[in-house]
Amino acid sequence: MTSRLSAITLNTFREAVRDRVLYNLIIFVLLLVASAPLFGQISIGLERLILVNVGLSSISLFGVIIAIFVGIGLVSKEIEKKTLYTILSHPVRRWEFIVGKYCGLLLTLVVNTALMTVGFYIALLATAHSLHRTDALLLVAIYFIILQLMIMVALTLLFSAFSSPIFSAIFAFALFVIGTFGEDLKNFAAMSQGATKWLSLGVAYIVPNFASLNIISQAAHDQPVTGGLVLMNTLYALLYSVAVTTAAVLIFERRNLK
Amino acid sequence: MHAIEIRGLSKEYSVGFWKKKLRPALKSLDLTVEEGEAFGFLGPNGAGKTTTLKILMGIILPTSGSATILGKDFRDPDIKVKIGFLPEQPYFYDYLSAPELLDYYLQLSGVEAAERSKKIGPVLDRVGLSDVGNKQLRKFSKGMLQRVGIAQAIIHDPEVVFLDEPMSGLDPLGRHEVRELIQGLKDEGKTVFFSTHILSDAEALCDRVAVIHKGELRGIGVVNDLRSSSAEKSEVIWEGAQALPAVKDLLSESHITGKTVRAVVNSADLDRTLERLRQQHARLVSVTPLHGTLEDYFLAKTTEQEVVNQ
Numbered sequence: 001m002t003s004r005l006s007a008i009t010l011n012t013f014r015e016a017v018r019d020r021v022l023y024n025l026i027i028f029v030l031l032l033v034a035s036a037p038l039f040g041q042i043s044i045g046l047e048r049l050i051l052v053n054v055g056l057s058s059i060s061l062f063g064v065i066i067a068i069f070v071g072i073g074l075v076s077k078e079i080e081k082k083t084l085y086t087i088l089s090h091p092v093r094r095w096e097f098i099v100g101k102y103c104g105l106l107l108t109l110v111v112n113t114a115l116m117t118v119g120f121y122i123a124l125l126a127t128a129h130s131l132h133r134t135d136a137l138l139l140v141a142i143y144f145i146i147l148q149l150m151i152m153v154a155l156t157l158l159f160s161a162f163s164s165p166i167f168s169a170i171f172a173f174a175l176f177v178i179g180t181f182g183e184d185l186k187n188f189a190a191m192s193q194g195a196t197k198w199l200s201l202g203v204a205y206i207v208p209n210f211a212s213l214n215i216i217s218q219a220a221h222d223q224p225v226t227g228g229l230v231l232m233n234t235l236y237a238l239l240y241s242v243a244v245t246t247a248a249v250l251i252f253e254r255r256n257l258k
Numbered sequence: 259m260h261a262i263e264i265r266g267l268s269k270e271y272s273v274g275f276w277k278k279k280l281r282p283a284l285k286s287l288d289l290t291v292e293e294g295e296a297f298g299f300l301g302p303n304g305a306g307k308t309t310t311l312k313i314l315m316g317i318i319l320p321t322s323g324s325a326t327i328l329g330k331d332f333r334d335p336d337i338k339v340k341i342g343f344l345p346e347q348p349y350f351y352d353y354l355s356a357p358e359l360l361d362y363y364l365q366l367s368g369v370e371a372a373e374r375s376k377k378i379g380p381v382l383d384r385v386g387l388s389d390v391g392n393k394q395l396r397k398f399s400k401g402m403l404q405r406v407g408i409a410q411a412i413i414h415d416p417e418v419v420f421l422d423e424p425m426s427g428l429d430p431l432g433r434h435e436v437r438e439l440i441q442g443l444k445d446e447g448k449t450v451f452f453s454t455h456i457l458s459d460a461e462a463l464c465d466r467v468a469v470i471h472k473g474e475l476r477g478i479g480v481v482n483d484l485r486s487s488s489a490e491k492s493e494v495i496w497e498g499a500q501a502l503p504a505v506k507d508l509l510s511e512s513h514i515t516g517k518t519v520r521a522v523v524n525s526a527d528l529d530r531t532l533e534r535l536r537q538q539h540a541r542l543v544s545v546t547p548l549h550g551t552l553e554d555y556f557l558a559k560t561t562e563q564e565v566v567n568q
Binding site (some may be wrong): 004006008011012013014015018019030081082083084086087089090093113161252253256257258 | 312315316317318319336339340341342343348353354363370420
């Protein structure tokens with residue numbers, strides 16, 4: 001089981017690495033991070049604040065874009081191109097295929113995020129000429145971005161297990177937007193009454209709570225993050241990803257791969 | 259123990275958007291294939307051959323019925339260590355080289371790293387791809403991809419090999435090589451189950467064949483028996499065209515060249531034909547039984563239902 005899972009994981013990673021689109025995105029992000037000091041020159045005295053906001057937001061946004069664009073084809077492309085036929089004729093369980101694909105894309109995104117983080121810290125060093133202890137706090141924000149990507153990969157994989165790539169992209173992006181404004185939905189529910197209240201509250205709890213995983217603004221202002229939040233966010237992302245991946249497996253187990 | 263045993267396997271697809279209708283793709287298929295046998299699964303396009311193979315490989319789920327491969331339920335993933343499968347017009351991860359792809363499939367079959375490197379070179383040699391190096395599969399021709407497909411189906415030394423249209427996309431030389439390869443597998447005692455609509459391939463390679471049409475099994479048997487079962491005609495040649503009207507009603511075809519008449523007659527009518535020719539004082543030149551071909555059998559089996567319906 002382990003060797004099959006690691007084989008599928010590493011092959012998914014290899015596919016992403018050999019995909020030129022991925023390189024373009026990384027180069028784009030690195031350029032964006034590298035050009036951040038220019039924003040600082042426009043806003044004298046706010047260089048670091050702007051750099052942290054632009055840099056971390058770019059890492060998050062491009063991570064999500066890669067998760068959606070690679071994730072939506074993860075299963076559907078294998079069915080469409082029939083590459084799955086020879087995979088399933090080997091002793092591979094369908095759940096192993098889904099979990100292997102999940103781990104492979106997550107590994108790709110973690111490596112991407114790590115590369116972007118290196119670029120981001122180089123830009124930070126170039127702006128401030130030295131790194132401070134508070135800059136280590138930014139790593140917590142980046143860790144939360146990875147948790148966000150964990151959930152996004154699970155969601156795109158779920159949609160990819162039953163839908164076409166275009167619909168998967170629409171569903172995943174819609175959930176990302178709704179999840180980002182999850183707290184606003186809860187506030188709206190608090191102000192509403194009757195069915196609207198319960199509907200808004202239900203949606204707010206079902207969609208992934210990306211708002212609590214976004215501490216970019218906090219990090220930019222050097223506000224500390226509690227250990228409790230790190231633990232709760234980790235548990236939340238883990239449980240949410242496991243639940244969504246399980247749903248993807250259940251759907252995929254019953255699918256005719258015509 | 260049978261290598262493959264299929265019992266009442268059926269598959270229905272629901273078609274239509276609003277009013278869903280069930281379209282049968284496979285109707286209660288019963289089939290057994292013995293160990294070490296080369297078995298041809300014949301049928302025109304859309305007959306249900308690929309559907310059967312996809313069910314056995316776990317790619318699609320059957321509506322009803324069961325099947326075993328080497329005595330184990332076909333849904334048991336562990337049985338797949340002992341089987342190899344070449345899909346019709348295979349497509350692989352085109353960013354990989356042939357050795358990388360084969361190494362990947364060996365990993366999926368649970369073969370250890372040290373063993374994997376020993377197996378890749380010889381199998382590439384066997385399918386005639388020893389000189390491809392690390393070229394990515396996206397640069398391969400259709401025929402080369404077919405060879406890669408065969409390589410991945412046999413690299414883990416399976417006991418049963420399923421091949422879906424293995425000659426598809428190959429030039430005459432490639433077809434000859436694949437034919438040799440299948441013969442080699444057969445000689446090694448492996449069970450080969452292959453679907454095809456190229457009857458000459460089946461005729462040359464198979465011990466037994468089954469004919470499937472519109473999802474139904476129409477016939478099954480040993481190739482030589484099936485051929486002789488369709489050999490029910492004889493060719494009669496005589497001199498004396500004046501005798502032709504007397505026997506015309508018994509002949510299925512006739513051609514006159516000068517005084518010589520060449521005619522084909524059903525074996526059941528042969529005696530009566532010869533009797534009438536004697537009465538007409540025709541000079542008999544030869545009587546030759548016509549050997550049936552697998553094609554005759556195939557055509558008979560795939561058209562008989564249509565004839566009944568008419």
